[in-house]
Amino acid sequence: VEAELTWLAGRFEDGVAVLVDQDGVIAGVEAAGRSERDGVRRSLPRRALVPGFVNAHSHAFQRGLRGAAESFAPEGGNFWSWRDVMYELSAQMDADRLFELSLLAFSEMRDAGITTVGEFHYLHHQKDRDFALDLAVLAAAEEAGIRLVLLQTMYRSAGFGRPLEPAQERFGVEDAAAYWRQVDSLGARLSARQSIGAAGHSIRAVAPDDLCALRAEAARRGMVFHIHLEEQGSEVADCLAAYGRTPMQIVLERLGPVAGVTAVHCTVTRPADQEAFLADGGSVCVCPLTEANLGDGLPVLAESAVAAGRIALGTDSNARISMIEEMRWLELGQRLRTRERGVLRGDTGAVAGEMVRAATVAGAGALGIAAGVLAKGAHADFALLDLDHPALHGATASDLPAAWVFGAGDNVVCATAVAGAWRPSRGRL
Ligand SMILES: [Zn+2]
Numbered sequence: 001v002e003a004e005l006t007w008l009a010g011r012f013e014d015g016v017a018v019l020v021d022q023d024g025v026i027a028g029v030e031a032a033g034r035s036e037r038d039g040v041r042r043s044l045p046r047r048a049l050v051p052g053f054v055n056a057h058s059h060a061f062q063r064g065l066r067g068a069a070e071s072f073a074p075e076g077g078n079f080w081s082w083r084d085v086m087y088e089l090s091a092q093m094d095a096d097r098l099f100e101l102s103l104l105a106f107s108e109m110r111d112a113g114i115t116t117v118g119e120f121h122y123l124h125h126q127k128d129r130d131f132a133l134d135l136a137v138l139a140a141a142e143e144a145g146i147r148l149v150l151l152q153t154m155y156r157s158a159g160f161g162r163p164l165e166p167a168q169e170r171f172g173v174e175d176a177a178a179y180w181r182q183v184d185s186l187g188a189r190l191s192a193r194q195s196i197g198a199a200g201h202s203i204r205a206v207a208p209d210d211l212c213a214l215r216a217e218a219a220r221r222g223m224v225f226h227i228h229l230e231e232q233g234s235e236v237a238d239c240l241a242a243y244g245r246t247p248m249q250i251v252l253e254r255l256g257p258v259a260g261v262t263a264v265h266c267t268v269t270r271p272a273d274q275e276a277f278l279a280d281g282g283s284v285c286v287c288p289l290t291e292a293n294l295g296d297g298l299p300v301l302a303e304s305a306v307a308a309g310r311i312a313l314g315t316d317s318n319a320r321i322s323m324i325e326e327m328r329w330l331e332l333g334q335r336l337r338t339r340e341r342g343v344l345r346g347d348t349g350a351v352a353g354e355m356v357r358a359a360t361v362a363g364a365g366a367l368g369i370a371a372g373v374l375a376k377g378a379h380a381d382f383a384l385l386d387l388d389h390p391a392l393h394g395a396t397a398s399d400l401p402a403a404w405v406f407g408a409g410d411n412v413v414c415a416t417a418v419a420g421a422w423r424p425s426r427g428r429l
Helices: 060-065 079-091 095-111 134-144 166-171 176-187 208-220 233-243 247-255 271-279 288-293 303-307 323-338 352-359 361-367 400-407
Strands: 002-008 011-014 016-020 026-031 043-051 053-058 114-121 147-154 194-200 225-229 261-265 283-286 311-313 382-386 413-418 421-424
Touching: 002 016, 011 400, 053 095, 053 311, 053 361, 060 079, 060 095, 079 166, 095 114, 095 134, 095 413, 114 134, 114 194, 114 225, 114 361, 114 413, 134 147, 134 176, 134 194, 147 176, 176 194, 176 208, 194 208, 208 225, 208 247, 225 247, 233 247, 247 261, 247 271, 271 283, 283 361, 288 323, 303 352, 311 323, 311 352, 311 361, 323 352, 323 400, 352 361, 352 400
Parallel strands: 002 043, 053 114, 114 147, 147 194, 194 225, 225 261, 261 283, 283 311
Antiparallel strands: 002 011, 016 026, 043 382, 382 413, 413 421
């Protein structure tokens, strides 16, 4: 693939060829026009080739809530009132509906330049703990042609020792044996574009001893481990009351070393705890559009964590699916919080490249896959930007990253490729 510009080492370069092998893996990156190998040469003038975005945290079924949870009782709304509406949706779910909603979400993701999704999947059962809904997610991802890391999620309690509420029965997993049996069963059904990771829903839904055992077995199997953590102040207060520790302190004490562990949100995490978690090898997945939509708040993020590739991004509730917006709001949220500009800037002083890092290679790291970068050995997962799009008009190669991240919409993405197989976005190539 020889595009006019190619995203390498955090900036756009011209005159680059990215070689893709028969298995959909990048075989090399070299100067354009030099290759003497056999194969099809795809020349792409007025296009910029970038790694496909990696969406590290999604609940595809929540796409079904779009437009449905935006009017409010006189007393207003919050995360918990939103959750009641989400439970109404999940209570009606069957395998066909979940397939439809997941296909809608995953197709929209591809249109927006996303080539991998980490699907944090806890809506398992149609009835009686049958796990009938798990396969619908795998099938929808395959139909959309998106790379999927299924984060198979354990959910056991309504919160700190309380049994599941009726609305949560569809999420419930009996015990560790049932959980791993289902992981093994799903493992045999995965396509070449799919892999599986482990997740505990939250410290509310999985007690510390169970969490510890789940993480240990995941590590033994070489699987990544994800958990929702400290999105809401009440979770932290309840956890302190139950265990005398914050959720993050429990993760550090019981799950460490935390390499391969991703904490999703960390909205109210104390900066010192977040730094300890990152220093111990953990990743944090921030979901700016969802956190804004749900009124969660803004995390305090260390710029060094973004530069180290340890802050990933997720579309979470899928109320809006746009990694470009997630990228810009990662920085804009910090500007609103601090009343300063350039909060997450890198060594060069630029911000956009750091946001692209969060949307690509950091997500791939959190999901444990070789993607998010144009380098030999990585999956040939690409997004293609239209340099003739009006939103990018007037940008030079050096201005282009910031014009793209801060000024463009998803319609600058004209195509994506997963494992080298191209798909136009919204019918354009
Ligand atoms: Zn979530």
